[in-house]
Each structure stands twice: as structure tokens, then as C-alpha cells.
Amino acid sequence: MSIDTSKVATSNADTAATAKKPNPIGAIASWADDRLGLATSQKKMVRKVFPEHWSFMLGEIALWSFIVLLLTGTFLTLWFNPSMGEVQYNGSYDQLRGIHMSEAFASTLNISFDVRGGLLMRQMHHWSAMLFIAAMMVHLMRVFFTGAHRKPRELNWVIGCLLLLLGTLEGFTGYSLPDDLLSGTGIRAADGFIKSQPVVGTYMSFFLFNGEFPGESIIPRLYVVHILLIPGILLALIAAHMLLLVYHKHTQWPGPGRTEQNVVGYPLMPVYAAKAGGFFFIVFGVTALMGGLLSINPVWKYGPYDPSKVTAGSQPDWYMGWPDGALRIMPGWESTIGPYTLSWNVLLPIIVLPVVAFTILLLLPFVEQWITGDKREHHLLQRPRNAPTRTAVMVALMTFYGLMWAAGGNDIIAIVFDLSINQITYFMRAAVFIGPVIAFFITRRWCISLQRADNDRLLHGYESGIIMRSTEGGYSERHLPINEGAAFTLTSRDRDEVYVPSSATDSNGVAAPGGRLEALRARLSAGWFGHNVQKPTKAELDEGHAHAEHEHELQVGLDHPADGHQFDGHHTVDEESLRGH
């Protein structure tokens, strides 16, 4: 599609550049194309259209944080020594000089105090890791709330979930490396988690640590996992995630001219090259400012790891907070089976719960699809209110996560708010079950109310703020129709269809195979969509408009337009003057 550039700022050439004489860039491009055939494969990519919305930027933050992680992490590997061999520290930091510690910790101090820019890179690396996982989680919520996980993008959802899981593990292996008191405490707890697994627990622990905790092998082993294994998989999965994004083309919000068959937005060259490229530098720059201004993980204050020491208020990085909360509020249950011990108090919150939670996350698109029976392709996004049950499910999950996360800080909450840690814990034990249920129903009703409000705007217009007095002396607020584009956008959504099983019994009255499952599916589907408000039909809309026009007729005779909204953008100002003067 060619576009009108007649008036575009003239500093941009409005005609295609034609090579008048051979230029070096053209020559390089030809050389490359002769060998790679790039022109054919990239011909559509160069001007590929991406739709624009602020929420599409969340995943981009994750992507760019990952690049920052690769760059700063590579810098750190040049000095970090992943060894648990004992050395005496002789570096610049006075308070630890002469202390025995592992080479890992000594080299971390060296990076922080004796390598110029080392502390900056360490802090940038840690901050961008925080940002990476936070951005992935917010991006995941955006995708689910807007229905971008629906067909054909389910597999990209699965890849995204794997990225979140691996990112979390990458974070854990990373903050365990400096071998300071806090990270060692984290590994100590991880050893306890591993040992809680029935039958294989102690074996797994001995294989991982090369013997008894802590041994000499765990940091070199975590190091190779942290700098090679997981980043390699992350890189491959991110590549797959991006390729699928390009192949599927990005989803877009509904609006005038936007359909399931097209994508409306700006071209990669030059707009998104500049915007996304510029955004990379912004994410990088913000990380640099954080690294320069905000202290993070000051390991020199914690000192080297000593298994007989610990500090009060020990907390993992934020993304490990929620299973830690589960661990804290779990009652101390343990069973004995013959000569064997099963530690439910560790196994359930830290091994079983995360696995179950991750499985639920992974299956969400497939479960939703099965319940709704919606196997169609979707490229137009939904507003969260237009899928009330789905939105409520995610809010319930978020509530569960948030309560668990708060429980992970029960000691901090107790100190800051001067509360009893015991009471906080007892409260949380109930709240993690009750909270999500309450959140689910509130969210669902809230969404449905918003749907009603949308329909009111469609049928009766927006509230103009103009109070009319009728001849009888009654007062009413005048409603004015919303503009055509906004009205179309509101109606640009599917009508929900409750799933109906093809037939419960065949002609002989014999139950169809899977009849009970189908009946369950139909019930779930009815529950899923049951209370949703559907958009008005054409007849309803016409009736609503006729009603509005009738009201307007009653108001004729005014010597000036009564709405007062000519100049606020609600409708056109052509051929109107203020107050008719």
C-alpha cells in the first residue's frame, strides 16, 4: 500500500532513493544478496505493519532486558571466578580484608570494588533480571486479559510460560552465585526442598552438591547452568516466540477499519525500527540509571557464607517470594510411612504447588477453549470486561499470587506494621483460599457492570452533563450519541455462544459416547458465559436511537444548541458557533 507523503515533513525524502552512481552500501547489499538471497525473504519484512498500543510494549521490555542481561552478564564473567576454593580476601574493601571466603565471593567483591564499572554492571545485571521477570509477568497478564492467547497463538502462550519458568530459574541460579551469606542461605533452603522429595530426595541432593551440603561443587555447577544452559534455551525460545509473532502478525484492538482479516499500524521501516530501537536504549538507559543510583544486593554487607550464620529478614528475590510465602504459612505436617519420612510441610508448598501452578498456567488457553468450544482464529483483541469469567479467573490467580507473596514477607509486615507474625500467618492460611474466590466474583460482576455501561453508551449516548427542565418542572440529564467510530468499536466484538452438546442421546435413546463429559462441558460453558451482557442487536440499537431522537425533538425550540459539547471533541465543530452567537 502506498501512502500519501505529500505533506510529510520534508526532511524525509518523499521519493524512493535511486542510486545515481554505485554507492558502497548498495554494493555491500548486492554482495550479500548474491550469497544469501535476503531480498526475497525480507521483502515483506521491511515494511511489515505492526499495530500500536501501549500495552504491546510490555513484552518488549522483557526482550530488551534480556539483551541487557546478556551484555552485562558477559562483562561479569570476565572477572567472576565460580570456585568454592577458600582464599583469604586481600582486596580494597577494608572490613572484610583478611577474612577467609570462597573465590566466588572474593571475585564478586573484586568486581564491586576493584574493577571500574564493575559495581555498575553487577547492579545493572541484577536490576535488569528483576525487570525481565516482572515484564514477562505483566506481559502474560496483558495477553490473557485481552484474549491474545486464543487460537492461533496457544503455542506462543506455552513458549511464553516456559520463558517465565526458565527466567525464574535463571534468576535463582544467578543470585546464588556470589556465595554471600544471603545466597548461601537460599541454597541451604533449596537443599532442604530437594531433600523433601520422597524416595529420590537425598540422592538428588547428593548428586547436585557432589556430596553433603554445601560441598565444593554447587557454585561451579550453578554457574554453567546460569551462563550456558538456561540462557541458551532462553535464547532459542525467545527466537521461536518472535518468529511466531512475525508469522501470526500482531493482534490488534478493534476499531474502525480494523478487522480479523487485516492489521492496521505503522511499518517496521522506518517507524518501528526507530521506536523499538529507541525503546531498547530507553530500557538500557533506565537500567543504567538504576545501577548507578539504586543499591541492590550489597553482598559485602552480608559477608561470606557460613552455614551457622543467618540474618533476620532474609528474603529471596521478589519472584521467588510467592512459593516462599507458601512455605511460611504451611502447617508443620509430616508423616511417617514405615521407616520413611514424608515432609508435607516442605513438599507441598515448594515442590507440588509451583508445579501445579505452572501446569494451570500452561493449560489456561486449552481449558478455556474446551469450555467455550471456540475453535476460531482470533486476531482482534477483547477488552477484559468482555470476557468476564476469563478476567475473573486471572484476577483470582493474581490474588492468590499476591497473598502468597505477602505471606512471604510476613516478618517484614509484622515489623513495619507492628502486628503479630502469628496472626498474620493464621490470617494468610485462610486468605489464600478465600481471597481468590471473593476476587473472582467481584471481578466478574464488575466486568458485567462495565458491559452494561457500554451498552448504555451505545443505546442512549453519553451523559452530557446538561440538565434539562421539562415544562412540568421535572429534571433530566441529556444524553448525546457517541461518535460513529467509538460506537462501532464498542460493537466490534463477538456474541458469546454457550456450548451446546451436539445431542445427549442418539435416536435410540442411548447416551452418546462421552455424554457425561459433554454435559459437564455444556454446564461449564453456561457458567462461563451465563451472565455476560451481549452487544445490542440492530433492532435494539435503532429503538434506542429513535427514543433519543424523540427526546431531542422535545428540546427543539431552544435558540442555541443545548449540549455545550461542541468544543470538547465529542462531535464536530463544523458550522457551529458557541451558544449560537
Next chain:
Amino acid sequence: MSSHDEHAVEVVGDRTPDTEPLADPGHPAHKWRPTDVDERLERRAERQVATLFALSGLCSVLFVVSYFVFDIGEVVTTVGGFGASNLALGLTLGGALLFGGVGAIHWARKLMADQEMVEARHAIASPPEDREVTVAGFNTGLEESGIARRPLIRNSLLGALGVLALPVPVVLLRDLGPLPGDALKSTIWEPGMRVVRDVTGTPIRPSDLQFGDLVNAEPAALFEVDEQGEPLIEGAQLQTEKAKGAVILVRIEPEDITPGEGREDWGVDGILCYSKICTHVGCPISLYERTTHHVLCPCHQSTFDLADSARVMFGPAARPLPQLPLDVDSDGYLVARSDFDEPVGPSFWERDSR
């Protein structure tokens, strides 16, 4: 990807013009920006972008200057609590990147063509004829390989792959670590080993402890040295033994103590000794409240009553802290009467809890 862009997507859902309340008014008309129609504003935007890029360059220069100007080392408190070098490098690098990024985006927003373009979507699925060709090709390949007609080859191949894939990597990983054996069931404590202070390694007399005191202690073996004064246990072995052998000594008024069954004589003058390693996931417990005799683990808040055999009062731990029976040796110092009578630290499968 680009080979079948031309396939139209089937109409999705029920959105046909007949059922829709409103017709699509179509893509809204483009509005020119001020910078498109006003040459003065256009030039101003151009200058703004160039200024941002220049600021970026300036910050980069300042970054290099800061790298050489500011000392590092023991100067973390030079400027308002931050290392001067770290602060300057962070601000200049941040500036160099942010100004560049903001400049690029400003350029895109103000000066690059801003007309929305429409691109048709293609069907995600391959066209049926492509599927047929691929499936047919695959089937032909299978046919030509004769794998279906030669079950002997197929089965021996699958068998060989199975033998290769399952046991070989597992066997190769066997040397990751030793088998647990009974390693977790004992510690370095043995009868007559002195209980010493954890930092200095000095032995402790019962009279050194006041009522209400809590002392962090270690087995004396961790501080033993050879003739040259070199420690006998160091490095990883020291850490491992510490991780199991660390204890706390606490002195409680004898009338407050509820001794456990068979543990009536495990204390000395109200001094009791417990494992310092939490039975939940293994953090060293440390926060002691002398009025209640409770000790709290700072990791997950398990609370133990030291006057009552370290019974679990609160929190996720399932078992009391193991108790070390105490005695006094001929020199009047506290010693262990034996090793712990149960494994210390977090529970594990082979641990016999009875």
C-alpha cells in the same frame, strides 16, 4: 511465511454485516501533524532530535572521562552514600542511552511518516494443496525407505535408540556425587568433645553463662590445629561439618525447664544444648526471646520452645530441634556426652522419625 500471504482468512464468527448493529465506518481519515504542515515546527523538531543525539554523545564522552577520573576501591561512601565512580558511570551511561533512545522515538513521532498502513492477514494454516504435497512426499519417503515393510529393521532401530537414550546419559551422570549412605545421620560430635564458642573457639564453663543467656557454639574439632598451627578441618569439609554441627547453648532457670522423657540429665545446671539447624529447611535459627525461651528461625519463622525440648510452638517446622546431651569434663568445661540421637536439619525420606 510469505508464500501464501494472499490467502484470505475465513470470516470469523458471526460478524456478517446482517447481524451487526453498526457498519464499519472504515479507517478514519489521516490527520496531519503540526510538524507536517508548519515548517517552523518541523525545523524545531529536527533541532530537538539533533540536540538529544548530541546530549547522548556528550554523556558518552563524560562516561569515558568518569572512568578515568574517579577512583574506585574503598570509596563507596564518597558521594552521598554512593561510590563516586559508580554514580558517575551510571548517570553518564544512563544519559547516553536514554537521550539516544528518546531522540530516536521523538524523530519517529514528529518527523517520520505517520500514516497508518493496512496489511492483509494470511491464513495461519498451510493451504490444503500444500498439505497434500507435504504429506504425500513424506509418505513417499517412508515408502521408499521400506520401514513399514521391514519390521526387523524398524524394531531393532527403536530398540537401539531406546538403549542409547535411556541408560547411557543416566550412567554418565552417576559420578555427579557419592551416594548418601548414612552421611546425614551423624555429625562430628562425639562423646567428650568440648562445646566451644563459635567465633573464638574457646571452651565454655557452666559458670560463664548467666540465666537467660544464649551462646552460639561449635564442636571443638572444628578449631583443632596441627603442630604447624594449620587447621585440621578447612574448606568444604569445615562448611559441611558446621552445617550439621552448629549448636546453641542456652541457660534457663531449672524450674522453668520441662525435660523431655529420658532427657532429665542432658543439661548441666540449667544449660541445654540444641542443634542450631532448623528442622524445616535448614536455616540456622538464631532469634531468642529470653522471657518465653522461644527461638525463632528468621527464614520461615518456625518457633521452638527451648525450655520444653525445643517443641515446635509455631510455624512450618514439623519436628523439635535435636538436643545434644551435655556433661562437664575433668577441667570443668562443657562437653557433649554423645552425638545427636537423631539426624539434624531438614527431614528427608530415609530419616526414621519414630
